[in-house]
Amino acid sequence: MLVSKQLPLLNSAFSARAQRVQARPTQPARAPLVCAAQPEQQQLQQQQSEEPGPPVMDHKRRLLKTLSLSEIRRPLGGTRKNDQSKVEALANSIQEIGLQEPIDVLQLDTDGSYWGFSGCHRFEAHQRLGLETIKCRVRKATPQTLKMHMM
Numbered sequence: 001m002l003v004s005k006q007l008p009l010l011n012s013a014f015s016a017r018a019q020r021v022q023a024r025p026t027q028p029a030r031a032p033l034v035c036a037a038q039p040e041q042q043q044l045q046q047q048q049s050e051e052p053g054p055p056v057m058d059h060k061r062r063l064l065k066t067l068s069l070s071e072i073r074r075p076l077g078g079t080r081k082n083d084q085s086k087v088e089a090l091a092n093s094i095q096e097i098g099l100q101e102p103i104d105v106l107q108l109d110t111d112g113s114y115w116g117f118s119g120c121h122r123f124e125a126h127q128r129l130g131l132e133t134i135k136c137r138v139r140k141a142t143p144q145t146l147k148m149h150m151m
């Protein structure tokens with residue numbers, strides 16, 4: 001008896017809930033995920049062109065920068081002679097396929113000047129080719145670190 005009296009009540013409760021559920025606004029379709037790496041890769045490729053520009057990081061988060069040859073001081077350039085056959089081979093290769101490995105450069109944290117101690121053959125190959133800029137991996141250095149490189 002009790003059940004037959006309660007059934008209509010239960011039915012109306014169910015239908016009221018069903019109406020509420022139907023009345024809920026439908027969720028808008030989710031926007032497709034955008035791959036964040038894509039624009040960064042494009043930016044990296046752009047920055048690896050021969051134009052000087054703002055710094056970017058390589059895959060190990062090292063600073064990559066295209067610098068003018070004229071703004072890189074080479075304190076050992078006058079004392080160390082490069083192997084000219086190496087320079088020639090590198091110049092040919094760089095002309096053909098571009099610089100595959102940036103040279104390492106120190107940037108003094110006091111005045112921002114750039115100092116190159118390695119990559120001597122690649123640097124000279126760029127000079128030979130008449131290029132004005134070179135791709136560099138830049139590391140900040142104190143005057144003490146710079147002194148150690150000059151010893």
Ligand code: ADP
Binds near residue numbers: 094100101121123
């Ligand atoms: P450097 O004094 O410039 O370091 P090395 O002969 O000791 O000269 O080394 C040449 C370096 O240049 C190698 O590490 C090589 O991987 C790199 N490199 C970069 N770009 C090129 C290129 N296009 N052809 C050949 N080697 C290249």
